[in-house]
Amino acid sequence: MSGAELGGVAWWWWPLGLFALSFAFGVVAVIGGVGGGVLFVPLVSGFFPFHIDFVRGAGLMLALSGSLAATPSLLRGGLASLRLALPLALVGSVGSIAGALLGFALPADVVQTALGATILGIVVLMWLGSKADRPRVGRPDRIAAALRLHGLYHDPATKEDVDWRVHRTPLALLAFAGIGLLAGMFGLGAGWANVPVLNLLMGAPLKLSVGTSAFLLTVIDTSAAWIYLHRGAILPMLVAPTVIGVMLGARIGARLLRVAPSGVVRRVVIAILFVSGLRALLKGLGIWV
Amino acid sequence: MGLEQGPEQSVYARWLDIGARLGFAALAATFLVYVLGLVEPHVPREQLPALWTLSLAEYRARTGAPAGWGWLGWVGRGDYLALAAIALVCLTTLVCYARVAFFFFRRRERAQGWLAVAQIGVLLAAMFAFAGASHAAEQKEVPDWFTDTFLDVREDVAEARKGGKRVAYYFWLDGCPYCRRMVEDTFSDPRIKARLLRDFLPVAINVRGDREVTAADGKAMPEKDFTRAHAVRGTPTVLFFDESGAVVRRVVGHVPPGEFERILDQVRPSGDNRPNPSRR
Numbered sequence: 305m306s307g308a309e310l311g312g313v314a315w316w317w318w319p320l321g322l323f324a325l326s327f328a329f330g331v332v333a334v335i336g337g338v339g340g341g342v343l344f345v346p347l348v349s350g351f352f353p354f355h356i357d358f359v360r361g362a363g364l365m366l367a368l369s370g371s372l373a374a375t376p377s378l379l380r381g382g383l384a385s386l387r388l389a390l391p392l393a394l395v396g397s398v399g400s401i402a403g404a405l406l407g408f409a410l411p412a413d414v415v416q417t418a419l420g421a422t423i424l425g426i427v428v429l430m431w432l433g434s435k436a437d438r439p440r441v442g443r444p445d446r447i448a449a450a451l452r453l454h455g456l457y458h459d460p461a462t463k464e465d466v467d468w469r470v471h472r473t474p475l476a477l478l479a480f481a482g483i484g485l486l487a488g489m490f491g492l493g494a495g496w497a498n499v500p501v502l503n504l505l506m507g508a509p510l511k512l513s514v515g516t517s518a519f520l521l522t523v524i525d526t527s528a529a530w531i532y533l534h535r536g537a538i539l540p541m542l543v544a545p546t547v548i549g550v551m552l553g554a555r556i557g558a559r560l561l562r563v564a565p566s567g568v569v570r571r572v573v574i575a576i577l578f579v580s581g582l583r584a585l586l587k588g589l590g591i592w593v
Numbered sequence: 594m595g596l597e598q599g600p601e602q603s604v605y606a607r608w609l610d611i612g613a614r615l616g617f618a619a620l621a622a623t624f625l626v627y628v629l630g631l632v633e634p635h636v637p638r639e640q641l642p643a644l645w646t647l648s649l650a651e652y653r654a655r656t657g658a659p660a661g662w663g664w665l666g667w668v669g670r671g672d673y674l675a676l677a678a679i680a681l682v683c684l685t686t687l688v689c690y691a692r693v694a695f696f697f698f699r700r701r702e703r704a705q706g707w708l709a710v711a712q713i714g715v716l717l718a719a720m721f722a723f724a725g726a727s728h729a730a731e732q733k734e735v736p737d738w739f740t741d742t743f744l745d746v747r748e749d750v751a752e753a754r755k756g757g758k759r760v761a762y763y764f765w766l767d768g769c770p771y772c773r774r775m776v777e778d779t780f781s782d783p784r785i786k787a788r789l790l791r792d793f794l795p796v797a798i799n800v801r802g803d804r805e806v807t808a809a810d811g812k813a814m815p816e817k818d819f820t821r822a823h824a825v826r827g828t829p830t831v832l833f834f835d836e837s838g839a840v841v842r843r844v845v846g847h848v849p850p851g852e853f854e855r856i857l858d859q860v861r862p863s864g865d866n867r868p869n870p871s872r873r
């Protein structure tokens with residue numbers, strides 16, 4: 305469908321449709337254990353008439369809003385660590401600014417192709433799905449020791465106090481520069497990358513990794529969001545219904561979490577990601593326009 | 594309840610909670626104002642479906658949307674009022690970091706304090722330094738003095754002929770470094786600008802664009818197909834059309850001002866004996 309054909313539809317259908325779609329993303333994303341942004345950007349840029357510049361802007365705001373809403377309670381509950389996030393967020397936000405600038409400097413089809421390749425990479429990462437509840441950590445590295453990157457949190461599920469520490473901080477800093485770059489360039493929330501780096505590379509417990517990842521998104525995505533905003537890539541008519549839809553959907557998703565078959569939903573999410581990643585790749589290459 | 598989490602974490606959580614709630618409430622309220630048309634937007638809502646299919650550069654060229662902090666002066670319009678609420682959401686992190694940096698220094702945790710200060714610096718750079726840079730870079734994709742027409746070759750040629758001019762179609766690509774050089778180096782030369790405005794109707798065509806162009810034979814097609822139909826294989830390319838709508842000269846690649854001026858001399862409208870301002 306071309307933009308011209310769809311241009312005949314009354315304007316108010318679009319925010320309404322985006323709201324409905326984002327609401328569904330919100331529900332599915334929570335149950336499937338992914339961020340809404342990673343679903344939103346490839347799917348909407350692949351199958352809707354909006355230019356990818358505006359979709360990336362909306363995706364970034366969506367990821368940012370979701371993490372802003374979730375982070376206060378995660379911080380209060382000790383499931384996100386400010387201390388651990390400080391150095392990683394700094395490097396990640398420099399990367400995200402660079403990514404945002406790069407995304408605007410590159411031709412749209414190159415960005416679309418790279419987005420497709422990245423999404424397919426995420427599909428592989430999700431399919432393999434390796435994670436460790438409480439990884440073993442040897443001696444903390446110098447940076448981790450100097451910045452006191454350790455702590456204790458109470459896990460209400462197991463009713464245990466969990467002592468945590470991390471290692472391989474220099475490698476993680478490097479990884480976060482790359483994650484920031486991708487987040488800024490494509491407007492994706494980067495939970496899919498944050499969590500494995502925190503959990504598998506640094507050795508943070510899984511729950512702390514998920515919580516700290518949400519905190520990191522508030523900082524990394526904010527940095528890139530200013531570039532998008534000043535460039536004019538944030539269209540309130542696309543952003544507002546998307547943000548409101550996802551946040552309401554996520555509330556429903558959180559309630560359904562106990563009863564929904566999360567394994568099935570996760571497989572559906574992976575399938576959706578695969579199709580939308582493939583679509584983005586083929587669209588970018590000019591094979592399926 | 595968290596254990597061994599410094600009190601700075603609770604402070605951060607409290608400020609973030611308040612900031613995020615304020616931001617989202619402002620976003621919902623201003624969006625309602627915008628979508629209900631209570632405050633007139635800059636871009637009419639019904640025109641948006643035809644505009645958001647365009648690239649950012651084209652959208653900005655069509656709507657005259659400001660870049661950098663220019664939007665602040667437009668918050669009296671519905672769409673920019675909602676954008677201001679989005680900016681408020683984006684401000685939350687900066688405020689929280691400022692609060693927590695103060696907290697770290699007061700507790701003599703200098704390393705954390707400096708990390709927070711560095712983060713504030715990065716956020717401020719994103720807000721101010723790069724806002725200006727990106728604006729300057731984007732403005733140079735197409736000079737703002739190029740003519741915005743309905744992209745109908747027959748109409749453009751007739752319009753140019755009426756003013757004793759010829760049509761110059763400039764084929765460009767978003768992000769193409771040679772196009773940028775063409776704009777920065779050649780089109781920004783005051784003599785070239787004066788010559789192009791006096792003797793030609795300069796019109797920009799995005800080689801990957803989707804705007805509809807009507808060719809000389811009356812056939813309508815997107816910009817990208819029009820580009821292919823005229824065998825434009827590289828950017829930048831300038832095609833000069835004569836008074837009958839035929840291409841009389843093709844200029845490929847970045848051409849320095851002196852050479853481009855000589856080309857303009859060769860292709861300017863015949864019978865034109867107005868003095869050349871650059872040769873005075």
